[in-house]
Amino acid sequence: MASKPPAGDPIQDAPEVTAPQHAAAGLPAIGHTLRIANRQMGATRTALTLLRVNQKDGFDCPGCAWPEGDKRHMAEFCENGAKAVAEEATRRRVTAEFFASHPVSDLANRSGYWLGQQGRLTQPMLLEKGGEHYEPVSWERAFDIVAEELRALDSPDEALFYTSGRTSNEAAFLYQLFAREFGTNNLPDCSNMCHESSGSALSETIGVGKGSVLLEDLYRADLIIVAGQNPGTNHPRMLSALERAKKEGARIITVNPLPEAGMERFKNPQTPLGLSRGTALTDLFLQIRLGGDQALFRMLNKLILETEGALDEEFIQQHTHGYEEFAAAARDADWEETLRATGLDREAVEQALGMVLESRSVVVCWAMGLTQHKHSVPTIREIVNFLLLRGNIGRPGAGVCPVRGHSNVQGDRTMGIFERPPEEFLDALEKEFGFAPPRGHGHDVVRGIRALRDGESKVFFAMGGNFVSASPDTEVTEAAMRRARLTVHVSTKLNRSHVVTGARALILPTLGRTERDLQASGEQVVTVEDSMGMVHASRGRLEPASKELLSETAIVSRLARRVLGDASKTPWEEFEKDYSKIRDRISRVVPGFEDYEEKISRPGGFVLPHGPRDDRTFPTATGKANFTAAPIEYPELPEGRLLLQTLRSHDQYNTTIYGLDDRYRGIKNGRRVVLVNPEDAERLGLADGAYADLVSEWRDGVERRAAGFRVVHYPTARGCAAAYYPETNVLVPLDSTADTSNTPASKSVVVRIEPGDREEAAAPAAR
Numbered sequence: 123m124a125s126k127p128p129a130g131d132p133i134q135d136a137p138e139v140t141a142p143q144h145a146a147a148g149l150p151a152i153g154h155t156l157r158i159a160n161r162q163m164g165a166t167r168t169a170l171t172l173l174r175v176n177q178k179d180g181f182d183c184p185g186c187a188w189p190e191g192d193k194r195h196m197a198e199f200c201e202n203g204a205k206a207v208a209e210e211a212t213r214r215r216v217t218a219e220f221f222a223s224h225p226v227s228d229l230a231n232r233s234g235y236w237l238g239q240q241g242r243l244t245q246p247m248l249l250e251k252g253g254e255h256y257e258p259v260s261w262e263r264a265f266d267i268v269a270e271e272l273r274a275l276d277s278p279d280e281a282l283f284y285t286s287g288r289t290s291n292e293a294a295f296l297y298q299l300f301a302r303e304f305g306t307n308n309l310p311d312c313s314n315m316c317h318e319s320s321g322s323a324l325s326e327t328i329g330v331g332k333g334s335v336l337l338e339d340l341y342r343a344d345l346i347i348v349a350g351q352n353p354g355t356n357h358p359r360m361l362s363a364l365e366r367a368k369k370e371g372a373r374i375i376t377v378n379p380l381p382e383a384g385m386e387r388f389k390n391p392q393t394p395l396g397l398s399r400g401t402a403l404t405d406l407f408l409q410i411r412l413g414g415d416q417a418l419f420r421m422l423n424k425l426i427l428e429t430e431g432a433l434d435e436e437f438i439q440q441h442t443h444g445y446e447e448f449a450a451a452a453r454d455a456d457w458e459e460t461l462r463a464t465g466l467d468r469e470a471v472e473q474a475l476g477m478v479l480e481s482r483s484v485v486v487c488w489a490m491g492l493t494q495h496k497h498s499v500p501t502i503r504e505i506v507n508f509l510l511l512r513g514n515i516g517r518p519g520a521g522v523c524p525v526r527g528h529s530n531v532q533g534d535r536t537m538g539i540f541e542r543p544p545e546e547f548l549d550a551l552e553k554e555f556g557f558a559p560p561r562g563h564g565h566d567v568v569r570g571i572r573a574l575r576d577g578e579s580k581v582f583f584a585m586g587g588n589f590v591s592a593s594p595d596t597e598v599t600e601a602a603m604r605r606a607r608l609t610v611h612v613s614t615k616l617n618r619s620h621v622v623t624g625a626r627a628l629i630l631p632t633l634g635r636t637e638r639d640l641q642a643s644g645e646q647v648v649t650v651e652d653s654m655g656m657v658h659a660s661r662g663r664l665e666p667a668s669k670e671l672l673s674e675t676a677i678v679s680r681l682a683r684r685v686l687g688d689a690s691k692t693p694w695e696e697f698e699k700d701y702s703k704i705r706d707r708i709s710r711v712v713p714g715f716e717d718y719e720e721k722i723s724r725p726g727g728f729v730l731p732h733g734p735r736d737d738r739t740f741p742t743a744t745g746k747a748n749f750t751a752a753p754i755e756y757p758e759l760p761e762g763r764l765l766l767q768t769l770r771s772h773d774q775y776n777t778t779i780y781g782l783d784d785r786y787r788g789i790k791n792g793r794r795v796v797l798v799n800p801e802d803a804e805r806l807g808l809a810d811g812a813y814a815d816l817v818s819e820w821r822d823g824v825e826r827r828a829a830g831f832r833v834v835h836y837p838t839a840r841g842c843a844a845a846y847y848p849e850t851n852v853l854v855p856l857d858s859t860a861d862t863s864n865t866p867a868s869k870s871v872v873v874r875i876e877p878g879d880r881e882e883a884a885a886p887a888a889r
């Protein structure tokens with residue numbers, strides 16, 4: 123299997139390399155933001171739109187899930203939030219004429235970047251079986267087609283209902299209700315590829331699959347450990363929180379194979395100091411090998427156990443279970459293995475230990491660097507062990523902080539977007555809506571792809587996202603998608619999933635977060651939940667991109683009526699007219715949402731209850747917080763191979779490419795680069811700037827190849843390499859997933875790097 127850049131693309135991918143930077147944000151970020159925003163929106167719209175981001179009466183930033191503080195700045199957004207907004211509020215439009223002049227075969231040869239740059243989708247489009255072009259279709263006909271294909275299935279379990287993480291609580295709740303009334307729990311979502319490992323590890327150990335800290339806890343912490351996360355690019359507003367935490371006396375340990383500029387120094391563009399020197403954030407940088415985190419925390423745990431008076435014995439006694447077994451395993455931790463797994467030296471680990479022991483309250487933050495490995499679940503459980511030992515859960519300034527990705531991915535899960543719903547949730551649905559929900563587990567993303575590949579799933583419906591580009595094993599996934607009878611995408615922008623289709627395909631264009639949502643009862647607000655369990659309202663103000671757009675909520679309501687007909691007692695029409703009717707039902711089904719309507723009318727919204735955080739109640743099987751003991755794992759590399767992580771540049775939002783630069787890492791005008799430690803490169807004979815192919819090696823014996831990457835000598839940890847997603851998804855084997863959570867191991871791909879063809883230098887931008 124090999125992937126090359128698409129041929130028919132006018133955008134040239136020709137990476138240039140300069141030195142990486144050592145600080146994030148500051149004045150260049152402001153300039154960059156305004157340039158990108160102006161290009162898409164024009165000056166007036168830019169000003170009006172950006173001032174509404176994350177204000178209490180405005181809309182929730184469609185960028186990341188980082189919470190807003192209570193004291194908001196006039197401009198509570200960041201460079202990358204502004205890019206996300208500009209991408210949605212762009213003035214460019216994809217019209218019926220566009221599709222008439224571009225056959226699908228042509229669109230399939232364009233890069234994802236080019237597709238996204240064409241602008242907002244404006245009307246429903248249908249690709250008929252054997253058709254060469256998408257053609258306009260009425261909403262009525264579109265719903266008829268979906269209903270017809272769904273009804274033709276032998277079983278409801280032959281359908282897949284995917285969700286990306288931007289969908290509001292209201293739309294998500296209706297969507298899962300529709301899928302379950304239709305008869306399936308096949309509700310895979312982006313979370314399966316993202317923080318599923320965090321959810322799996324946390325629900326087992328502390329009883330709640332979400333983070334246990336609020337913003338104030340960061341300000342009260344003595345020590346914050348940021349592991350496997352690049353907030354300067356992916357959660358830029360977190361840097362302001364870290365800056366404030368430092369001012370209040372916290373220290374920061376960063377654990378990462380890459381020195382990320384944002385964690386080194388932050389120049390807050392909203393303060394005078396920030397425009398000059400900025401604040402140094404990291405006190406100790408542990409440049410760890412990919413996948414070495416479990417071994418690191420295990421050794422820290424051993425050292426804590428060996429230190430007199432270091433344990434919070436009262437907490438362990440009262441609130442935990444499984445201590446003895448865990449302590450026995452931790453005492454076995456071995457220095458030689460730790461140093462091999464982590465690539466660190468002993469002094470660095472001991473220095474970290476010193477900082478831990480000096481700190482009464484510790485928070486650990488993490489993101490994809492910890493969740494996308496084979497042993498991610500035991501790694502995160504080891505972090506829980508680490509926190510439990512010193513009672514660092516359920517008191518101010520301490521706890522777990524998995525930093526979520528999509529702006530409402532956490533809310534979607536709370537609303538029941540889950541292929542393995544808890545029994546209590548289904549019981550509550552049954553009681554409220556008077557139907558018998560299916561009880562068997564459904565497909566997650568990876569199982570969904572297998573089912574499509576094997577002809578067991580026949581209709582694929584996506585509420586947002588870009589399934590074929592975001593998923594692993596691009597060629598397998600694309601072939602799987604092409605086997606479907608019907609693929610349907612509710613989307614704002616054109617992407618590759620619209621052009622790699624089943625026999626028939628529909629594009630259903632929808633409103634974005636920034637746009638006014640007018641229904642029969644008047645203007646609607648929606649609600650979202652951030653990474654810290656705060657729920658608040660979001661109100662779009664912009665004129666919709668086209669008069670033909672329907673809201674996601676309206677699309678689900680109408681589809682449900684068409685598909686389920688009189689069999690459904692649910693008042694879908696009422697829900698579409700007035701979203702407060704949906705919230706009323708949510709308040710009766712989902713714990714923590716009592717008096718929902720009243721609570722979201724308060725400025726800033728409300729915080730959901732969280733047993734471990736609020737009063738140290740742990741709703742686990744044992745009724746206590748569980749210590750766990752797992753064998754240490756870490757990736758082992760055959761000679762001459764590197765371990766590749768696939769990650770984000772500064773100019774993208776997942777599969778949406780904003781531009782071809784990765785400013786902080788010093789990469790310009792191209793994305794097909796692979797970052798390699800200079801000593802490894804030397805050993806492997808890879809000159810800086812040479813062109814090479816990345817070939818992934820997996821136990822199934824299949825060679826997966828991504829061609830035409832420029833080698834960049836870069837100070838990553840030894841034995842490790844890094845390249846951008848989604849260009850490298852072709853290298854991630856479908857079956858290479860995390861144990862328990864089944865999340866693709868996208869940060870742990872064994873590759874060899876083969877000298878490539880010089881001609882690739884002129885390769886067009888990648889898909």
Ligand SMILES: Nc1nc2c(c(=O)[nH]1)N[C@H]1C(S)=C(S)[C@@H](COP(=O)(O)OP(=O)(O)OC[C@H]3O[C@@H](n4cnc5c(=O)[nH]c(N)nc54)[C@H](O)[C@@H]3O)O[C@H]1N2
Pocket residue numbers: 185186187202203316349350351352353355356357377378379380382410411412413414415489490491492495526527528767768769770771772774775776869
């Ligand atoms: N602007 C922007 N914002 C975004 C997104 C975006 O694409 N663009 N995506 C959103 C989404 S959905 C998500 S999930 C988040 C993602 O946010 P991140 O998790 O920050 O995203 P990645 O680029 O995948 O970066 C992973 C980081 O972990 C490090 N890392 C990789 N492997 C390891 C490891 O084994 N151990 C340790 N300790 N570190 C490791 C990498 O070097 C890198 O710094 O961001 C969200 N916000």
Ligand SMILES: Nc1nc2c(c(=O)[nH]1)N[C@H]1C(S)=C(S)[C@@H](COP(=O)(O)OP(=O)(O)OC[C@H]3O[C@@H](n4cnc5c(=O)[nH]c(N)nc54)[C@H](O)[C@@H]3O)O[C@H]1N2
Pocket residue numbers: 285286287288289312313315316317490527528585586587588589592593594612613614615616617632633634635674768769770775776777778847848850851854868
């Ligand atoms: N190799 C590798 N693969 C990865 C990752 C990785 O680090 N490495 N990260 C994984 C992670 S963390 C995630 S979360 C997934 C992301 O997977 P997805 O969520 O599926 O992908 P996105 O690129 O965020 O989806 C972008 C599309 O969403 C649509 N969209 C945007 N806003 C809206 C909206 O408001 N409503 C609707 N209906 N549609 C909208 C647009 O059409 C846009 O093209 O990718 C995963 N894949």
Ligand SMILES: [Mo]
Pocket residue numbers: 312315316317526527528
């Ligand atoms: Mo994510």
